[in-house]
Amino acid sequence: MNADEPAIEVRALRKSYGGRTVLNGVDLEVQQGETMVILGASGSGKSTLLRCLIGLERPDEGTVIIEGTDIFALDSHALSSLRRRMGMAFQGGALFGSMTVAGNIELPLAEHTRLPSSTRRIVARIKLGMVGLEDAMDQLPSELSGGMRKRAAFARATALDPEFLFFDEPSAGLDPITAAGLDRLLVQLKESFNVTLVVVTHEMVSAFAIADRLALMHNGRFIVIDSPSAVRESQDPIVRRFLDRRPPESLDGAARFRKFFTD
Amino acid sequence: MLSTALRSAGRATQNLLVDTASVWRLAVTAASRVFQGAFRGEAVRFRATIIQSVRAGNGSLPLVGLISFLVGIIMALQSAYQLGKLGALDLVANLVAISITRELAPLLTAIIVAGRFGSAIAAELATMKVSQEIDALTVMGIDPISFLVVPRLAALMVTLPCLTIFSDVLGIVGGLAVATGVLGIGMNGYIANTFDALVLKDILTGLVKSVAFAGIIGLIGCHQGLQTRGGAEEVGRATTAAVVRSIVLIICADLFVTAFFYVRG
Numbered sequence: 001m002n003a004d005e006p007a008i009e010v011r012a013l014r015k016s017y018g019g020r021t022v023l024n025g026v027d028l029e030v031q032q033g034e035t036m037v038i039l040g041a042s043g044s045g046k047s048t049l050l051r052c053l054i055g056l057e058r059p060d061e062g063t064v065i066i067e068g069t070d071i072f073a074l075d076s077h078a079l080s081s082l083r084r085r086m087g088m089a090f091q092g093g094a095l096f097g098s099m100t101v102a103g104n105i106e107l108p109l110a111e112h113t114r115l116p117s118s119t120r121r122i123v124a125r126i127k128l129g130m131v132g133l134e135d136a137m138d139q140l141p142s143e144l145s146g147g148m149r150k151r152a153a154f155a156r157a158t159a160l161d162p163e164f165l166f167f168d169e170p171s172a173g174l175d176p177i178t179a180a181g182l183d184r185l186l187v188q189l190k191e192s193f194n195v196t197l198v199v200v201t202h203e204m205v206s207a208f209a210i211a212d213r214l215a216l217m218h219n220g221r222f223i224v225i226d227s228p229s230a231v232r233e234s235q236d237p238i239v240r241r242f243l244d245r246r247p248p249e250s251l252d253g254a255a256r257f258r259k260f261f262t263d
Numbered sequence: 264m265l266s267t268a269l270r271s272a273g274r275a276t277q278n279l280l281v282d283t284a285s286v287w288r289l290a291v292t293a294a295s296r297v298f299q300g301a302f303r304g305e306a307v308r309f310r311a312t313i314i315q316s317v318r319a320g321n322g323s324l325p326l327v328g329l330i331s332f333l334v335g336i337i338m339a340l341q342s343a344y345q346l347g348k349l350g351a352l353d354l355v356a357n358l359v360a361i362s363i364t365r366e367l368a369p370l371l372t373a374i375i376v377a378g379r380f381g382s383a384i385a386a387e388l389a390t391m392k393v394s395q396e397i398d399a400l401t402v403m404g405i406d407p408i409s410f411l412v413v414p415r416l417a418a419l420m421v422t423l424p425c426l427t428i429f430s431d432v433l434g435i436v437g438g439l440a441v442a443t444g445v446l447g448i449g450m451n452g453y454i455a456n457t458f459d460a461l462v463l464k465d466i467l468t469g470l471v472k473s474v475a476f477a478g479i480i481g482l483i484g485c486h487q488g489l490q491t492r493g494g495a496e497e498v499g500r501a502t503t504a505a506v507v508r509s510i511v512l513i514i515c516a517d518l519f520v521t522a523f524f525y526v527r528g
Contacts (some may be wrong), residue, residue, distance in 0.1 A: 051398075054402055056398055056401060056402065080404035080406070081404065083401075083402055083403065084402040084404045086402065087402075088399070089403040090395045090398065090399055091395070092394055092395060094394055094395035094396050094399040095396075095399075096391075096399075096400065097390070097391075097394075097396070107403070107405070108403045108404075108405075110403050111403065111404070112404060184502075247340055
């Protein structure tokens, strides 16, 4: 791999569903070992972008290049061996309901390694210990709280010690303390294992806590990609609105109400 | 008025064609996964197939037994009603044996299993799809077709013929119960007549049917589950659709197989 080649490169990605354009020419470069946080309002296309990055969704145009290879040009076998180096934690956890928490973490190990089951169990214990869930090893996902499920999903995503880690809404729906704990975990993980992290979120606090760079998505494209301090200083009206938590003018009820009566 | 009717008929036809094509694609993918797996040493995930076979067989066994026994009784009574007029009550054994093994046992068993296990497959896979578990498998580099679909199909193709044989036996026992208890035909005579009437081909015809039905139940159940999009309410819709479509297709397939064996003699 070339030293200055980005780990993940997104080129002119377009995707639409039934006439509605979700991604409208997205370009992005993520360096090796970098934490890129993708911000955006609900429905701005950030989850779709994440699904394209891991090859779950095929874009209409454009491509995703990981370490110099176009992932949509790979055959299914090559893609699945690339995916062994990736981990993804889904928004709702997506833990397998028919398996225990430990079983969930052992599954990728059983599929992709030759570790005996006793060793797999130890790895599962270590990974769950990392997120403070070693006591829940033999519980079923349905017996866990939402926050515990997210942490378990995180442990599963790191089961094969991935080089690329994708995280969909790590702190959505969590209390601030659990969310802060997950943020710290992400930072620790990056510092100790030098993973390339892509996190999709709409939580500003956690975004600024973990990001090396932030990318703000609006109407299917990035309007700014920069370091947290530069984003915080930005004067772009849409960026400001997002940072200052101001509703868009179109949703300003009082103004429309006045307009309705004065016109 | 007419144009709306035509348009909705057209849309329904289009949906049917699209669905048929994607069920076919699923079948082809599943078959190719079996071949690819065979080259790597394991055509079908053995453990998962055993687990699914137990699930498919266990729940349906008592129900198949009961219903086959009752249908055996009904068939014996109905045929005695006509054959008695001709003074040919002995032939009840032949009629029951042939109609049960060639037609009723495979059909009833398939419908019961479609209701019990086909619906369970659809509900399970639909839930996994909706909660992104299928995506999670894909991202882990585990192919959902060979991990989920192939074991269920294989389990059905093993279990359904076994259940059909069980149904054959209990249906004939039901006929026997009527013959000895109500019609006054001796047990030995009934059994002898049954064995005279049945040839191996009758039983094999039934088993060929049941393998085809197994494929239908598994493919439709998996397809309905995997194509689910949206939220939890879609899971219920997928489950219902899986059962209804399986039953319709089972009866259509039954017609084709029966016609095929009839023409070939």
